[in-house]
Amino acid sequence: xxxxxxxxxxxxxxxxxxxxxxxxxxxxxxxxxxxxxxxxxxxxxxxxxxxxxxxxxxxxxxxxxxxxxxxxxxxxxxxxxxxxxxxxxxxxxxxxxxxxxxxxxxxxxxxxxxxxxxxxxxxxxxxxxxxxxxxxxxxxxxxxxxxxxxxxxxxxxxxxxxxxxxxxxxxxxxxxxxxxxxxxxxxxxxxxxxxxxxxxxxxxxxxxxxxxxxxxxxxxxxxxxxxxxxxxxxxxxxxxxxxxxxxxxxxxxxxxxxxxxxxxxxxxxxxxxxxxxxxxxxxxxxxxxxxxxxxxxxxxxxxxxxxxxxxxxxxxxxxxxxxxxxxxxxxxxxxxxxxxxxxxxxxxxxxxxxxxxxxxxxxxxxxxxxxxxxxxxxxxxx
Numbered sequence: 001x002x003x004x005x006x007x008x009x010x011x012x013x014x015x016x017x018x019x020x021x022x023x024x025x026x027x028x029x030x031x032x033x034x035x036x037x038x039x040x041x042x043x044x045x046x047x048x049x050x051x052x053x054x055x056x057x058x059x060x061x062x063x064x065x066x067x068x069x070x071x072x073x074x075x076x077x078x079x080x081x082x083x084x085x086x087x088x089x090x091x092x093x094x095x096x097x098x099x100x101x102x103x104x105x106x107x108x109x110x111x112x113x114x115x116x117x118x119x120x121x122x123x124x125x126x127x128x129x130x131x132x133x134x135x136x137x138x139x140x141x142x143x144x145x146x147x148x149x150x151x152x153x154x155x156x157x158x159x160x161x162x163x164x165x166x167x168x169x170x171x172x173x174x175x176x177x178x179x180x181x182x183x184x185x186x187x188x189x190x191x192x193x194x195x196x197x198x199x200x201x202x203x204x205x206x207x208x209x210x211x212x213x214x215x216x217x218x219x220x221x222x223x224x225x226x227x228x229x230x231x232x233x234x235x236x237x238x239x240x241x242x243x244x245x246x247x248x249x250x251x252x253x254x255x256x257x258x259x260x261x262x263x264x265x266x267x268x269x270x271x272x273x274x275x276x277x278x279x280x281x282x283x284x285x286x287x288x289x290x291x292x293x294x295x296x297x298x299x300x301x302x303x304x305x306x307x308x309x310x311x312x313x314x315x316x317x318x319x320x321x322x323x324x325x326x327x328x329x330x331x332x333x334x335x336x337x338x339x340x341x342x343x344x345x346x347x348x349x350x351x352x353x354x355x356x357x358x359x360x361x362x363x364x365x366x367x368x369x370x371x372x373x374x375x376x377x378x379x380x381x382x
Contacts, residue, residue, distance in 0.1 A: 022264040022265065022267055022268035023264055023267070023294070023295045024037060024038055024039060024260075024263050024264060024267055024274075024275055024291055024294075024295050025037065025038040025267070025273060025274065026038070026295070027088070028088075028219075028250050028273045028274045029250070030089075030147060030189050030191060030218050030219045030250055031147070031188065031189025031190075031218035031219075032189065033089075033120050033146050033147055033189055034120070035088040035089045035120060035274060036088050037086060037088045037291070037292055037295065038088055038273060038274035038275065039086065039087055039088045039089070039263070039274065039275055039276075039277065039288050039291055039292075040087075040088065040089045040090075040091065040221070040252055040274055040275070040276040040277070041053065041056055041087055041089070041090040041091060041276075041277060041278075041281055041288070042091060042193075042254060042276045042277060042278035042281075043091040043092060043093055043094050043122075043124040043149070043151070043193070044093065044278055044279075044282075045093050045094055045154070045156075046093065046334070047093065047282060048090070048091060048092060048093050049092075049093060050113050050114050050115060050118070050322070051315075051318050051319055051322050052282075052315075053090045053092075053114070053118055053121070054115055054117065054118060054318070055285065055314070055315050055318055056087055056090065056281060056285055056288065057085050057087055057090065057117065057118065058314075059285035059286050059288075059289065059311065060085040060086040060087040060285075060286070060288035060289045060292070061085055061086075061289065085288070086288035086289040086290075086291055086292030086293075087288035088120075088274070089120050089121070089122060089147075089274075090118055090120075090121050090122070091121070091122045091123075091124050091149060092112075092114070092121070092122070092123045092124055093124070094124045094125065094126045094151045094154060094165075095111060095112075095123065095124065095125055095126070095136075096125075096126060096127060097125045097126065097127030097129070097132050097133045097135070097136035097137075098127050098129070098132050098136075099111075100112075100125070100135075100136040100139050100140075101132050101135045101136055101139070108139065108143075109143075112139075112140065112143045112145070114145075119146060120146040120147065121145055121146055121147075122145065122146060122147035122148070122149045122191065123140040123143070123145040123147070123148055123149065124148075124149040124150070124151050124193070125137065125140065125148065125149070125150060125151065126150075126151040126154060126159060126164045126165055127164055128162060128163040128164050128167075128168060128174070128178075130174075130177045130178045130180075130181040130182075131181060133150070133178055133181065133182050134181040134182050134184070134185035134186075135185070137182045137185050137186045137190070138185050138186060140186075140188075141186045141187065141188050145188065146188060146189070147188060147189045147190070147191055147218075148182070148186055148188060148189075148190055148191070149190075149191045149192065149193055149221075150178065150179075150182065150190075150191070150192045150193070151164070151165055151193060152165065152166060152168050152169060152175065152192055152193065152194035152195070152208075153165060153166050153193050153194050153195045153223050154166060155195070155227045155230050155231075160227070166194070166195050166198065166227035167227075169194065169195065169197055169198050169202070169204055169208070169227065170198050170202065172204060172207065172208065172211060175208065175211065176211055176215065179192075179211065179212060179215035179216075179217060180215060183215055183216045183217065189218040189219070190216070190217050190218055191217060191218055191219045191220065191221065192208075192212050192217055192220055192221070193220075193221040193222075193223065193252075193254070193276075194208055194220070194221070194222060194223070195222070195223050195224075195225055195226055195227055196222070196223075196224060196225060196226050196236065196239050197226050197227070198226060198227045198228065199226050199227065199228040200226060200228070202226075203226070203239070205222055205239050205242070205243055206239075206242050206243055206246045208220075209222070209243045209246055209247045209251070210246055210247060212247070212249070213247045213248065213249050217249065218249060218250070219249055219250040219251070219252060219273075220243065220247065220249065220250075220251055220252070221251075221252035221253075221254055221276055222239065222240050222243050222251065222252070222253065222254060222255075223235070223254040223255050223276075224236045224237055224238075224239045224240050224253070224254070224255040225255060231279075234256060235254075235255025235256040236255075237253065237255070237256075237266055237269055237270050238269075238270075240253040240255075240266070240270040240272050241269065241270040241271060241272075244270055244271045244272050244273075245271075250273040250274065251270075251271075251272045251273055251274075252272060252273065252274045252275065252276050253266045253267075253270055253272035253274070253275050253276065254275070254276035254277075254278065257275055257276075257277050257280060258280045258284075258287075259280075259287070259290070260287070260290050260291045260293075260294035260295075260300055261294075263275045263277070263291050264294070275291075282335065282338035282339065283338050283339075283341040283342070284303075284341070284342075285311060285315075286301070286303055286307075286311075289301075303342075305343060305344065305370070305373055306370070308339070308340075308342065308343050309366070309370040311339065312339045312340070312366055313363065313366055313367070315335065315339065316332050316359065316362060316363055316366065317363070319331050319332060319359070320359045320363075328358075328359040329356065329357065329358055329359055329361075329362060332353060332356075332359060332362045333353055333354055333356075333362075336349075336350050336353040336354065337350060340353075344373075345369075345373075348369065349365070349366070349369045352365035352368070352369060353365055353366070
């Protein structure tokens with residue numbers, strides 16, 4: 001079984017052939033939870049902790065002011081309904097149900113930490129034991145989360161080897177038992193994120209979506225790849241369309257959304273009710289705001305190098321305020337390759353960040369790099 005890791009890039013560019021009026025919906029209701037706009041930050045292990053989630057919410061702020069001269073402005077019949085953030089729903093990193101059920105209350109609080117301005121927020125769980133998952137779901141509900149989500153998509157070997165994540169896709173009857181136990185244990189909305197199937201020879205997404213609906217789940221999210229694909233090749237959006245045709249509950253599409261145009265094309269081609277964005281968010285934290293702008297005005301702002309400078313610096317400062325001192329430098333270096341995407345001379349910046357020995361040294365390297373940028377480059381937004 002090959003090792004699968006989350007790639008920071010895409011194998012093939014996708015051509016967009018969307019109708020001129022295609023837009024991401026202003027909202028979707030999951031159970032009793034209003035998600036507005038209909039955009040979701042995907043759960044990403046090692047990425048979507050509380051600092052990153054709040055950072056994305058801040059970067060997604062949309063006040064309703066945009067390009068009044070946008071040629072497609074007249075095409076928008078429904079304005080964006082969320083005037084605070086272009087990201088309608090955020091999700092936690094996936095969390096072990098077994099770990100939650102075993103750990104002390106004080107440690108649970110650290111794992112399930114979130115700020116009030118993160119609502120609506122969904123906690124994602126992984127595991128294979130129905131009783132343990134039900135207990136963990138109740139813990140999540142008691143912690144104040146708005147939604148509980150089951151991970152049936154993680155392709156990592158260490159998770160699959162424990163029959164968690166996408167490993168469960170080979171056993172639909174067992175998934176049915178999990179659905180039943182968790183649904184009976186919690187009152188908050190219950191959703192599931194899954195892949196198309198284990199392999200091309202074992203596609204189960206439509207059957208699984210129907211099972212989720214029959215079991216009382218409130219929405220499904222499909223990452224349109226198989227476990228064997230990992231993150232390679234193109235996501236096959238036609239399977240999102242097939243799932244949408246099969247169920248009445250909301251369907252969230254996931255896979256290869258890198259721009260507002262991609263998001264709108266997915267909506268147009270599949271009819272899905274919302275879009276979920278993963279890998280594009282760390283590289284372009286403004287993507288949710290851009291989708292909101294595009295929905296309202298038919299155009300969106302592109303970040304300048306100075307926008308990227310402030311973004312990198314703001315995130316690193318948030319880490320220094322929230323994280324353990326020993327972990328700060330490592331976290332900064334982890335995100336450097338994401339955040340320097342699109343920065344002219346980014347390789348030089350990354351090298352200086354990797355060589356820094358402390359959080360303060362990382363900040364100094366960032367400051368020095370952008371201070372050396374030619375003024376005309378900054379002004380041009382190159």
